[in-house]
Amino acid sequence: MNAAAMRTAPDSVARALTTRRRDFKGTLFTVVLLGSLVVAMAILGTLLFTVISGSLPVWRSRGVGEFVGSQMSADPEVAGIWQAFYGSLLLMVFTAVIALPTGIAAAIYLEEYASDTRFTRIVNANIRNLAGVPSIVYGLLGLALFVKLLGGITGPEVHGRSVIAGGLTLGLLVLPIVIITTAEALRAVPTSIREGAVGVGATPWQTIRHHVLPVAAPGVLTGTILSLGRAFGEAAPLLLVGGITTFFSTGDSNLIETLQGRFSAMPVLVFSWSRLPQEGFRALTAALIVVMLIVLLLINGTAIFLRNRFEKGVRT
Amino acid sequence: MHHPEGARHRFSEALDGALRSTVELGALVLDNIRRVSEALLENRLDTARAVIEADGEIDAKYSALEYRVFEIMARQQPVAGDLRFLVSLTRILYEIERSGDLAVNCAKGLTRRDGYTLPPAIHSLLARMSRSAADVFHQALEALAALDASAGARLNVADDEVDDLVGMLYTAIAERSDDMGFDLAVELSRVGRYMERIGDHAVNVAEHVTFIVTGEFPEEPAGV
Amino acid sequence: MHHPEGARHRFSEALDGALRSTVELGALVLDNIRRVSEALLENRLDTARAVIEADGEIDAKYSALEYRVFEIMARQQPVAGDLRFLVSLTRILYEIERSGDLAVNCAKGLTRRDGYTLPPAIHSLLARMSRSAADVFHQALEALAALDASAGARLNVADDEVDDLVGMLYTAIAERSDDMGFDLAVELSRVGRYMERIGDHAVNVAEHVTFIVTGEFPEEPAGV
Amino acid sequence: METHGEESAMQTIEEQLRGVPARIRRERWIRRFFFGAAATSVVISVAIVASLVGEAWTFISNVDLPLLRSIGWFPRRGLYDISTLFAGTILVAGIAMLVAAPLGLGSALYLSEYASPRTRRLLKPVIEVLAGIPSVVLGFFALTFITPTVLKAVFGDAVGGFNMLAAGIGVGILTIPLVASVTEDALRAVPRVLREASYGLGASRMTTSVRVVVPAAVSGVVASLILAFSRAVGETMVVAIAAGATGGSLFSWDPLTNGQTMTAAMAALAIGSDRVRGDDYAFQSLFFLGLLLFGVTLILNVTSERFVRRVRQKY
Amino acid sequence: MNDEPLSETTVDSGATAPPRVRIDVASEQTRTTGATLFSLRQVAVDYGDFRAVNDITLDVPSNEITALIGPSGCGKTTVLRCLNRMNDLIESARVHGSILYHGVDLYGPHIDPVEVRRRMGMVFQKPNPFPKSIYDNIAFGPKIAGVKGNLDDVVEESLRRAALWEEVKDKLRESAYALSGGQQQRLCIARAIATNPDVVLMDEPCSALDPIATLRIEELMIELKTRYTIVIVTHNMQQAARVSDRTAFFTVDVKEDGQRTGVLVEYGDTGMIFTKPDDPRTEDYITGRFG
């Protein structure tokens, strides 16, 4: 029999098609990959376990309400996180108000209006770079700009170390991220939808408002919420623009006064407390972290929920 | 449903239209065949001339219709039954047109031999033969109009009668050739030949109808 | 380049093949036409029988070839020149096949009238006429093989010669009908008629060649 | 043929085609508004560079250059040895990459190529949540768990309470989700048809992953690593908490002792920013460091983008 | 309306028999078939420095289906998009020559492209319904064009004309994405005609559909031409043969220096193009003898 016939004779074909050896390399490879995933997850588990178990004494002895509601203090027995908690939320709102509209609008311009000119390209590259600049450099910017230069406006009473300065700094920090995620969401809107709208005589703005934005909304929402989460966790820039970690009064004052007043934030407090030598602050820090993680989980969870929710609805 | 006949509604309509026009053309030819028989039997020159004149219209319609079918083929990429239909229709048109020409040939023969009297036996044979041929042609048209697959085999038999009559006519002519004069005898034998051919064409039409419907020709090979 | 004739190389080959086969079929028919003339002139029954027998092969080849063309149409969605080619080829095949049948008709006539002698004048006329008809048919095949668009108009003229000779033959027969006997006279006039038709078929072939190449029929409307 | 009626009908069409002026004006204003927003980003970067360059220039022009090359980084004592910070930065970022790269890439590859759709749907969000953990948390974790529980067990007393190794590991953990997430996205973006082509040729899952999917996604994989490195270089809080060295640090490559990175040095300077005036130019050195950091990350980002683009162009 | 190359007979008879002229004029005013809707004269389109198509001169008659065919890259889409100024969306595109629509220069100085597009429907290669309900898809065009009040009638009428009403009348509020590909494309056609355009431009409207859906859309096009002028770009020569009344065949002209420009080879009655094209390049293309 010649080679061709060999190739087609049923028993030789059967032999050729039958599994010969176990694929050890393949199995090993799978094990290694799975291992790295397991290790990564284990680290997360350990982290959560350490923090939560470390915080248990606080919950046991003080309770959530008391811990969150108490004023900050140097005494571990009575120290709470109220100003930091309140400050973080305030900063978030301020940041959102500053960064989201500007960022989304900028992204709309870049994706929907701008033509592909040298200027546009520079702006785009610039934004990508800004997103990669370390957060502490934004702190420097805030320090130079909002604290030193504009201190008279941002916080005349507090040498510029105010909520406004902190909020603006975080706002600038997240702005490029908001622009990039929004632009990405806009880019994910199929051109065919725009063409469909333009084809029936929609103006650019009508196209954006009725078709592009509604489709991009979940993506924009997810991206911006995640960027707010980022702002929430930042400590370094706030250190530079003067986040306070000791007691200060948050007595009744109007909105402007509040904004121009001193501030604290939970991440800053974590930093400060973790460096304190007293053993009592270990548990307090852990408890503080648990509070932070819960807030973050709420924020990010919302984002992921929104995304999963809309991803099913809108195909491209 | 909006499209009662499916997605190629208009294509079907085009095919129906072509079929209808072909049958109409056939009816014109049939009319000519009948008139030319009448003219032959009653020795009517005017009728013969009318037949010749009518053929001009037939030819024009034939050309137009042939082109129409050709254009449908070019534009609709027919396959299977549709292609069988269109290709066969082209052939059927040709058979019909040829039958028209044969009627004209008869008429022309008549105009060449003005004024004659047929022996009664021949007259009656001629009458039967041309009626038979016209009948077969008529049946072929009906089979075409109704896309009746069974007609192919049936007409083959019916055409045998025409052939028999033609044979009888030849014999009769040969017997009487001296009475009638050679020219008339030859002319009449030609008419017999033409009527035989008309019958053949009709059979071809019917066989192609069978082909359209079934994809196969009846027993006897087609076009022979 | 790997595909010297572009993307539809094989399709072109199929068309070429169909054309070649058609010309070959035509050559068989031409051969039969020539042989039947010889048989007629030399009163050779065996040749006549050979002609009749050969037609069986011709018919079989015709059917196969017609189906082949039909299948190409079904499978290749031809348009423009290709479609003109295939549709015309179907018709040309039919014309060729009919010509073959006419040759057989001549041969059958011969077998019916065994043993005759032709008056020399008629013999020579018959010889010229059948040579002419065969010539016209030959030219048509050459035009087909070469896809020569000019042949349509040219053959129309050449065919006139055949027609004239047939006319002369009729006259000669009518003059000598008494010498030859009525039967032979009628038979010979039929042969004239058949040769005339062969000429017509050849002209149709050439006219369809013109149509294939130019998309238009020469001056004279086709198929008439 | 041109009757009067036709002419006016024609004009109507032409007039109609001119559109409504009010609408055209409104569209123009909307466009200007969006343009303004986009221009802000340019303003910010100009502001950053301007604010950094100004103060940094003061620093450079007033500090004795020999002080930039000394035994360590002690700004309040007027010692500004930059190489100390570079060494620390590279040490931390390097350790971080050793942790993040294998775990991140491995996890991503598993999730994208091996995991069942259900597993992926479950774990991908977990990784994203992990990505959102603030750096201070990792700092705390490094300080209170990695060092005392893990490192002490391995190295014994050789390791200090504050050390660069713990900081590096912390930063590494911080960047695992980044690497995993970006890489996984890149791997998922490889068209399914390429995998099918590979399977169709009789490739196993491993061959397909390693020789088709990863090479096709290489730009994304590399980008994720560079991004992670850049993030590690710019990371402040983990180091500031876990590596100690608040006041300053001697030049050292030893990961088991305390040390200083550029960012941590800035944080250290800033904590007591009231006292930043302790030395003449300590405050300005902050901006000098900021400028350096800005430059380094800029170069990294540009490199990563260049690289990615080059790879993309090739295919 | 004074240059009407398509119906010579009318013009001729008008010239010889004065009494019939009146009748002809009158009938022409009511019957728009054959009148020229678009008139392109020496149109050329550049993308930056690259000349995509050159020297296109053709008249598109009203209420007929005009097909643009030709090999990939010959500029069919480019020419189509000139007709409703969709090319304005591409920065680098420049149109030369003149394109008249009802005798009005579409690229005249004060012409608003948005207004132009409102008068012309457009259907794209892939069905691209908006991710909204079927109803909203249709209603969008009229709404932004300023039509107030209840749009139910407009929606129903458009869907009926697009031969979709029966299939969707019970689920107008459902997402357009729940429809099959062919239905989506018919929805897009309904959307395109909802603004009451007089012309519908289609760019390979069936290339993403299966043969069944394709034939449906073709039927629909033939139905629509009684009301609308249709210009269709198609890769599918058979489609052009099946549906169009006139066919324009474009090809790519390659200069010695390698410049590739789209040019119009032949424009005429579709029947003629597919049975007896004038230009050998057309013949080669439609019979598949290229390359």
Next chain:
Amino acid sequence: MNDEPLSETTVDSGATAPPRVRIDVASEQTRTTGATLFSLRQVAVDYGDFRAVNDITLDVPSNEITALIGPSGCGKTTVLRCLNRMNDLIESARVHGSILYHGVDLYGPHIDPVEVRRRMGMVFQKPNPFPKSIYDNIAFGPKIAGVKGNLDDVVEESLRRAALWEEVKDKLRESAYALSGGQQQRLCIARAIATNPDVVLMDEPCSALDPIATLRIEELMIELKTRYTIVIVTHNMQQAARVSDRTAFFTVDVKEDGQRTGVLVEYGDTGMIFTKPDDPRTEDYITGRFG
């Protein structure tokens, strides 16, 4: 080779004339045309609870082109992917009945799907070259199959067979993505045959290509069938008519309860299918009278 329903003549003559048996057997070993390569018996495929196709029985002869046609969703792709066990990649897919390849049950207990795929080339709907050089695309298959040493010859031979060599021989190291769509698809064909398979499975290989590239690939397929058995899924009936030797027409059978299952309606000589199909459903489909 003991069940060979397609070449009855050979079997018959073998049975009656002993001396000729030897000759027949010998000639069969070199000439494989007409031998059955795949033999499907009552094949059914489920995706989870959903029966996608049911009761498919057909024999695919060697060295011929077999086309699978039918409306969307009738299971053409599903059947094709059973042949090289690509369905194994889909979690929920289950194959019932038997599929013999050279008489070997492909779904037998010890059959390694990876080995099966190595012996069969596959070409997909959209050209999907690897993002590597032209050379590496071709060399990939042989390399992973363990072929050592210089692969230049294999690469050249495969490219020649795929009618691509002349066009790419000077740029083997360039990215495959720099090729046109049609060239990419021919590259994919070259890649599929580089491992020396005896069958090439193609799933709508031209649906993303323009008519010119399509006709090129069709020519190529006809050339390839002297060496390979080709099974092609196509939406394009004309394509099936043009290239295939045998055509299987599938359709979707809708049960009363709305269950939609793919079934084989007719399988036979392509010429017959397109001139005189047996089943009226086939006729309706190929002549466009459906829906």
